[in-house]
Amino acid sequence: MFDFTEEELNRYSRHILLQDVGVEGQEKIREGKVLVIGAGGLGAPVAMYLAAAGVGTIGIVDGDVVDLSNLQRQIIHTTPDVDKWKVESAKETINAINPHVKVNTYRDFLVADNALDIVKEYDFVVDGTDNFPVKFLINDACVMAGKPFSHGGILRFEGQTFTHVPGTACYRCMFKTPPPPGAVPTCSQAGVLGAIAGMLGTIQAAETLKYLTGVGELLTNKLLTFNAKTMDFRKINVKKTDRCPICGTNPTITELIDYEQAACDLHK
Amino acid sequence: MAKLIVNGEDQEVQLPATVADLIQQNNVAQPDMVSVQVNEEFVDREDFATLQLNEGDTVDFLYFMGGGQDKESIEYRFGRLGVQCSAGRSRGTKTNGQTFSTKEDSYV
Ligand SMILES: [Zn+2]
Numbered sequence: 001m002f003d004f005t006e007e008e009l010n011r012y013s014r015h016i017l018l019q020d021v022g023v024e025g026q027e028k029i030r031e032g033k034v035l036v037i038g039a040g041g042l043g044a045p046v047a048m049y050l051a052a053a054g055v056g057t058i059g060i061v062d063g064d065v066v067d068l069s070n071l072q073r074q075i076i077h078t079t080p081d082v083d084k085w086k087v088e089s090a091k092e093t094i095n096a097i098n099p100h101v102k103v104n105t106y107r108d109f110l111v112a113d114n115a116l117d118i119v120k121e122y123d124f125v126v127d128g129t130d131n132f133p134v135k136f137l138i139n140d141a142c143v144m145a146g147k148p149f150s151h152g153g154i155l156r157f158e159g160q161t162f163t164h165v166p167g168t169a170c171y172r173c174m175f176k177t178p179p180p181p182g183a184v185p186t187c188s189q190a191g192v193l194g195a196i197a198g199m200l201g202t203i204q205a206a207e208t209l210k211y212l213t214g215v216g217e218l219l220t221n222k223l224l225t226f227n228a229k230t231m232d233f234r235k236i237n238v239k240k241t242d243r244c245p246i247c248g249t250n251p252t253i254t255e256l257i258d259y260e261q262a263a264c265d266l267h268k
Numbered sequence: 269m270a271k272l273i274v275n276g277e278d279q280e281v282q283l284p285a286t287v288a289d290l291i292q293q294n295n296v297a298q299p300d301m302v303s304v305q306v307n308e309e310f311v312d313r314e315d316f317a318t319l320q321l322n323e324g325d326t327v328d329f330l331y332f333m334g335g336g337q338d339k340e341s342i343e344y345r346f347g348r349l350g351v352q353c354s355a356g357r358s359r360g361t362k363t364n365g366q367t368f369s370t371k372e373d374s375y376v
Contacts, residue, residue: 130334153333160333173310174330179301184332223330234276236328237308 002027008100012054025213026054030100032212033057035122037110037138039064039086041197042152042204043128044076049205051094051101055212058094059104059122062086073194110134112256115141124211125149126204132178133259139164139171140256143246148211150204150219154192155185159200160225162238163207168220173241173248178259196228270323281321288316296329303330 002023004012015021015029032055036043039062050058064086066077074086081089087105094103106118110129119125119141127138127149135151142149148165164170203224210216221240226233246253269280274294281290287306291299304311305328311319321327 132332132334155333158333160331175303175332179332183298183301184334236276236305236330238305238330239308239310241310243310243312
């Protein structure tokens with residue numbers, strides 16, 4: 001009943017051996033459509049592990065090109081990829097890891113105008129972005145579209161992540177609005193230990209595979225934080241808030257917002 | 269002194285103390301940016317200065333954390349959109365996103 005080829009059965013044998021996954025779980029992974037937003041430090045390990053795992057369709061959104069300074073942690077890109085579009089470089093790596101994966105590339109940044117159209121095509125969304133306006137945009141678009149997603153953030157030696165499925169706490173339940181531009185540093189300003197991106201990205205990839213296969217308990221209503229200096233991991237219980245401006249009982253946000261534009265004037 | 273659990277660890281605190289007092293005592297770096305839960309309920313920022321803490325309360329400070337996309341993408345994006353920053357930050361441009369044409373597989 002499952003039309004896996006011998007090559008596929010061999011390729012995915014360590015999944016299939018897992019009692020919780022098996023051929024049925026592998027079929028769910030193959031049917032899965034996952035959108036990875038940002039082909040950077042977090043998106044790189046996420047996309048690579050999802051490709052290796054055999055996720056049937058992976059969408060990648062990124063409007064940037066590979067810079068030499070990315071290679072310290074964005075392991076989906078290699079030295080010859082410098083100056084290539086990140087989505088193109090990522091697609092090549094994914095194809096090399098697993099030619100069974102269909103890759104959709106969106107060579108653009110996620111904005112209010114395109115977010116819902118892209119997100120609606122997928123079963124699960126992974127936030128691998130580094131800036132708060134887009135993190136809020138991903139949250140809002142996924143809540144509006146009823147899509148589950150994995151949130152991830154890293155800085156210096158620390159990381160934090162949670163998983164949202166409809167009805168559980170969202171980013172705005174925890175943080176109502178983005179910080180003012182420049183108030184909170186990003187990795188490009190404050191630095192990050194490259195391996196931290198791998199630590200957090202692989203957690204996000206594992207959450208994605210758990211969601212697709214239905215195995216285990218997701219990081220819903222929980223914020224997982226860690227500090228690699230001490231290797232302290234902590235799960236903070238969080239609750240969906242009735243007063244949340246997007247998923248609460250009287251939502252005040254009914255349209256997607258481009259926060260940068262709120263701070264700036266448009267010039268033709 | 270009363271015992272509170274702050275970020276998962278026991279902390280001795282002199283009561284009475286408000287959420288704002290505790291933020292100050294813990295030297296929270298950007299107090300106007302921190303999110304606070306008391307007994308696993310989020311506290312509105314407007315209530316930080318008035319909400320009194322009690323013996324045994326569990327308090328969590330949640331901080332913004334960026335991510336791993338990198339490259340000064342905000343600047344880059346502004347360049348792409350032809351946007352220039354100005355001093356003010358009040359007007360919001362809202363759209364409901366129906367105009368995007370996807371670029372699936374256009375960069376093989
Ligand atoms: Zn919410």
